[in-house]
Amino acid sequence: xxxSAYLGGIGVLGPGLxxxxxxxxxLTGRQPYVPAATVLPTPALxxxxxxxxxxxxxxxxxxxxxxxxSNAGADAAQVASVFASSGSDGHVCHEICQALALPxxxxxxxxxxxxxxxxxxxxxxxxxxxQAPSSVLCAFDAxxxxxxxxxxxxxxxxxxxxxxxxYDTEYPPPLYxxxxxxxxxxxxxxxxPEKTMGALARIEATLTDEACDLMADPQLEALRLAIPAARAxxxxxxxxxxxxxxxILDYLDVSRIAVQIESCS
Amino acid sequence: xxxxxxxxxxxxxxxxxxVKAMLTTLIEQRSGLKPCDFETVNIDTxxxxxxxxxxQRLPAKLQIFDCRNNRLAELALQQDxxxxxxxxxxxxFGSRRVGVFVGTSTAGILQTELAYRARDPESxxxxxxxxxxxxxxxxxxxxxVRQRCRLQGPAVAHSSACASSAKVFGSAQRMxxxxxxxxxxxxxxxxxCLTTLYGFHSLQLSSPAPCRPFDVARDGISIGxxxxxxxxxxxxxxxxxxxxxxxxxxxxxxAYHMSAPHPEGLGAKRAMLAALSAASLEPGGIDYIxxxxxxxxxxxxxxxxxxxxxxxxxxxCSSTKGATGHTLGAAxxxxxxxxxxxxxxGLMPGGVHTTRIDPALTALYIKENRRAPVRRxxxxxxxxxxxxxxxxxxxxx
Numbered sequence: 229x230x231x232s233a234y235l236g237g238i239g240v241l242g243p244g245l246x247x248x249x250x251x252x253x254x255l256t257g258r259q260p261y262v263p264a265a266t267v268l269p270t271p272a273l274x275x276x277x278x279x280x281x282x283x284x285x286x287x288x289x290x291x292x293x294x295x296x297x298s299n300a301g302a303d304a305a306q307v308a309s310v311f312a313s314s315g316s317d318g319h320v321c322h323e324i325c326q327a328l329a330l331p332x333x334x335x336x337x338x339x340x341x342x343x344x345x346x347x348x349x350x351x352x353x354x355x356x357x358x359q360a361p362s363s364v365l366c367a368f369d370a371x372x373x374x375x376x377x378x379x380x381x382x383x384x385x386x387x388x389x390x391x392x393x394x395y396d397t398e399y400p401p402p403l404y405x406x407x408x409x410x411x412x413x414x415x416x417x418x419x420x421p422e423k424t425m426g427a428l429a430r431i432e433a434t435l436t437d438e439a440c441d442l443m444a445d446p447q448l449e450a451l452r453l454a455i456p457a458a459r460a461x462x463x464x465x466x467x468x469x470x471x472x473x474x475x476i477l478d479y480l481d482v483s484r485i486a487v488q489i490e491s492c493s
Numbered sequence: 494x495x496x497x498x499x500x501x502x503x504x505x506x507x508x509x510x511x512v513k514a515m516l517t518t519l520i521e522q523r524s525g526l527k528p529c530d531f532e533t534v535n536i537d538t539x540x541x542x543x544x545x546x547x548x549q550r551l552p553a554k555l556q557i558f559d560c561r562n563n564r565l566a567e568l569a570l571q572q573d574x575x576x577x578x579x580x581x582x583x584x585x586f587g588s589r590r591v592g593v594f595v596g597t598s599t600a601g602i603l604q605t606e607l608a609y610r611a612r613d614p615e616s617x618x619x620x621x622x623x624x625x626x627x628x629x630x631x632x633x634x635x636x637x638v639r640q641r642c643r644l645q646g647p648a649v650a651h652s653s654a655c656a657s658s659a660k661v662f663g664s665a666q667r668m669x670x671x672x673x674x675x676x677x678x679x680x681x682x683x684x685x686c687l688t689t690l691y692g693f694h695s696l697q698l699s700s701p702a703p704c705r706p707f708d709v710a711r712d713g714i715s716i717g718x719x720x721x722x723x724x725x726x727x728x729x730x731x732x733x734x735x736x737x738x739x740x741x742x743x744x745x746x747x748a749y750h751m752s753a754p755h756p757e758g759l760g761a762k763r764a765m766l767a768a769l770s771a772a773s774l775e776p777g778g779i780d781y782i783x784x785x786x787x788x789x790x791x792x793x794x795x796x797x798x799x800x801x802x803x804x805x806x807x808x809x810c811s812s813t814k815g816a817t818g819h820t821l822g823a824a825x826x827x828x829x830x831x832x833x834x835x836x837x838x839g840l841m842p843g844g845v846h847t848t849r850i851d852p853a854l855t856a857l858y859i860k861e862n863r864r865a866p867v868r869r870x871x872x873x874x875x876x877x878x879x880x881x882x883x884x885x886x887x888x889x890x
Contacts, residue, residue: 229671278751315630316652321605328687329609333535340692341752341877344598345631345652350878353746359763361744362880363660366631366650374649381667402618403605406625435589435647435673482589482645 232432233383233390233419234492237300238467239292242266242413242458243451247295252468254448255461261447266412273355281338282351285317288414289348289395290355296416297391301426304356307389307418308382309349312365312375314456315407316345318399325403348395371396372415372459373479376487380433383419392417394457413455415464427492429467436486440478463487494771496738497666497725499886500676501578503569504721504830506817507541511572516834519842522862524816526703526715526846531685532603536694537701541717541818542685543568551637558637560601560628562684566637569682569720579642579678582724586675592646594665595635596658596681598822598876600650601628603686634682638722646674652822654876655785657681658721659825662884663742665725680722681826689716689821696752704788704819706812706844707797707858709851711788717818721826723833734890737833740869741772747879754792754875758799761785761873764881765803768871772885776804779885780865781841783828783872784856786812787819796873797854804856811859815846825874825882832870832886839866 395414441462507525658681665677700713747760
């Protein structure tokens, strides 16, 4: 079975990247890349009580997931989802570890509920009313590629639309110095087994031994290496160009993922 | 879905290292729970601790992975000839054709908890000896297992709270069906840590007593730890009649609440129906249900409704968490192995610690072991975030 699917919509949010059209302009060189702190949207879809409890990891994931489903014209309540992240909410983790280091050891119940790796997937389901399956993955720096493989196998084997949401946020100090992710970044894509109206491209993934693509712009290359979800940049660059081509993405120490892209435009 | 063979499996929990010890404990209806004496934890609760984890050592070249969680994984991999079976599969298929899928909720977060107690008083820095990526990070246990077993196929950790290591069966099955791999090492590992012990306590979800699933006086979970693994592959031409197969996987989301299940168990129901559909089975085809059965008032109430809504009141079911504790991200894999043992040995394990079944729960909860042929078992795993996964296992013959 070929691991192939149609790509219906994209969402991007990160340092100096505010949405997919703007990111596409940067990635094709039509706009200069100007690094700036990631601006995270308030997840308006969530009920007010839930909204107050959400941290940066939920905001970045829901932000790009909404952009991708909206661009794809997909019904967010119907698509299966794959959430891939190299960590959970770093700030929540820090608060809990700090509380546990004190003699009182008072852990906030809300913080504990929000500490799970699948916190963004849970809020996505609540926000959209989606009862569809949701998979939550981690492969450290290879999390985007692992999420891409899972999304494509679900699309091909289960024959249904799948939303991939790859995202990472920073840890505060002192964990930051052990895992120096500088800011939040998210990338989302909607895959369908059949060609949809407005599909951007047909993509096919294979495992390869080839070296992964680098970004020509040194600042974008630095971003690719600094935030695990930004390992998607070589693929986004190809998609932004709107032409057919091939992108090789970083994956495990023993393999990379080659993505063949056939433009639908 | 196309059924897959569980060509080898193993599990280690507080009721024993390896499947033989676990089966004996289940037959004798004993529990491994004890009053909490873990680390410096001061909570009135019971825990299921695996013996010998702290004394376990990792191979010298994998020392960077050293933490309680990976020690538990190592201890479990050494049971039942599992490592040898993985090596045989790797030689048969090629190490690049065997994938690794491991579920965990907290991985080795205990390392970070301990490191936060040892911060530099001046700078606040964590100790230089503390390794984040290979101990605390969610992927660390999957990475440890793949490096330990020298597997080079796709590898990933699933972290959907308490459904994590049930979900790995779905991922592995899809990747085998897509032809990306020929076999998969699937499983789950979660170990005791302060985050979960104090966290569930803060939510008032842990019981001071050993947990009593489906009891009228049930008042919460007992946290346990476990590591459980299985090797999944396509059915061979000459299938042994005693083999256990994965027949169906069903997944759903509640869309309801982060830490409470849907009151009528709608998400649970969807997952069970999806698993039955994947296995092409009617509800009557299930002989025994291994419940999620955590022992919280709300989980057992909603799960019982979901179960009777599909199966009626006469399919025997029980929770084995009274024996093992709730092993969180390892529960799906641990209970998958219990399901396999149930089929192989004609055993429906009665739920221990439960004395008076809640009359409001209409599912047929069994307190005593039943010995009868078991052809097919459904196993439920539900987690925070409203994530649900049901697995169906069956006898080959």
